[in-house]
Amino acid sequence: MNKSGLIIRLAVVVVFTAICAGVVITQLFNRITYLNELALSEQKIQQLHNTVFATASIATYLQDEELIQEVINGLNSNDIVQNAQIYTDWDTDHTITKPANSTVFALYSPFEVTRKVGALIITPNVEHIKERAEQIGRDNTIVLALQASIVSFITLIVAYFVITKPILRIGHGLHHIEPGNRDRVKLPEYHTESELGLLVSDINSLLDKAEQQIEQERALRSEVELLEKRFRMLFENSTAPIVLMEPKGNILLYNNAFLGLVNKLNIPFKKNFGSYLKHLFLDEKLLDNTVQAAFNNDETATGEFKLHSNNSDITVWVQAVITSTVTNDYKEYYQVTLHDISKRKQQLEILDHKANYDQLTQLFNRHAAEIKIQGFIDKRQPFALLLLDLNDFKPINDIYGHDAGDEILIHVTGQLTASLRKQDILSRWGGDEFVILLPNVTPDIVDKIAIKLYDKASKSYFLKEHDKSVGVTLSIGVSFFPDDKETLHTLVKGADQAMYEIKRNKVTHPEIYIKHYANLSHKLI
């Protein structure tokens, strides 16, 4: 049983109170009983006096010793009388001191009411009275103790069955109840209207409220969970890699798309790729600048960047969207979203290639070549411009068809490419015409290169389809920048004039294949 349990406490209080009250009441009662007994004894002595008064008066009046003795014996036979005495010569100023507690009754002559004839002195038996009082007190104590015991016992029993047991039952019931489900505390029997009943109904209404709240919270939570699931789905299934990180670059959240991207780049996954993933970017500097510029203006940073790749086959371009987010508790996060724009970039590159390269020979086309040449002119870099024309190409084209012509053109292109230096630019100017830019060359070197070109291009080519060996020769015109001409147009025109001269003279001088515009001009002059 619980040491500080209600019933134990109640028992302690009840028993303690019973004992204390019992002791006090007993003491009080004993005292009162004693005083009552004393008063009663006085009364009894008075009554005794009344009883013997007449006889005593006569005996004293007559001073009859026998009669006096009779009276005294009669009085002494009472247990409350300790001693009775009759003085025949007693007077108010008598010198004999009366014994303590004793009562003095004056005795008068039976015939003359004013004539005092003696005194009757009765000393009560105080010991006896005390004893009697004590006996009564003892009996009373026993009765009181018995009564207190019975009342205490009944009180405790009733308290146990009416209060403690129902409370224990309520507590037991409450102990097994989980807030939020349908269980309720059972109302103890016969307590519908009592405080305990009130307590139970209060507890139950509290449980009702709790259940309601928990139900609401549950619904709310499932709503949130659903929302979170959707967000997660959105995040996880996003084709664009999304990463949430701390400003220092520690990755907090990333989706599968990001993992896929890293795998694709053949880069080992790390928890930190630098602030806004900058280690993944090829041009970190550009990224830094872009992001800083945007963040300084409280804007979202966006830009197209090429990523690092350990896989040489793959080039990845992304449009990066970098957002700085500050939460309610003043924590800053960066969100980086990457959109793969490699395909678009590739298409653009293809378009660019198509615009600048000749489909057949994969050489720069005229448009690209013009831009390159103009670039040199703009930078005032000296160069030699060679215009090449294939002799005897048209007959081959006519006799063996365009496919054969194409084959020859590809063959010549290969031969020409093999003869040039790395810095030289070869382009197909159109039809069977080629333009070559040779930076920083003297006329002598140009001649040497021209011989090499001529020799290589002149090698005969075997047409498999036609089982026939064919060959072409070159006519080459040269103009120098800035010595001969200053503009693209005039340079080309000059080279063209020189070449035309070769074509014209070839009939008489079959070995001549190159003509410098300077010589031509000179000649023209």
Next chain:
Amino acid sequence: MKTLYAILILFSFLAGSYAYANDQLVVVVNKNNPIEKMNKSEVIDLFMGKYVAFPNGEKATPVEMEGENLTKQAFYEQLVGMSLSRINAYWSRIRFSGRTRSSIQQNNEDDLMVYINNTESAIGYIPRSKVTDDVKVVFELNE
């Protein structure tokens, strides 16, 4: 009822005292007795058996008429305020301790007077009208 009793008692008094309407009771002794005067207590002490001697130590012999008569009745009534029946009860009570009525009983008034005349220690009571030179009045009872 009480009033009725009171009236009856009053009538009986009037009737009883009729003969002595002007006749006061006196206590008398033998003329040779040296006692001249007695007080009421001394008379009571002699007649109620306390003492058997006069205050001077001489033997005293109370004398009265036998039975119940008006004089006796009046005497005790006037002396101690008691009826005869109570006086008799008093004597009966003290008889147990060996005391007896000390007075000499005479048959009539004349015998009483003779006894007092002849006995020196005698003391008795008579109406004043019956007082002779042979007796000495020592106490006068008041009505």
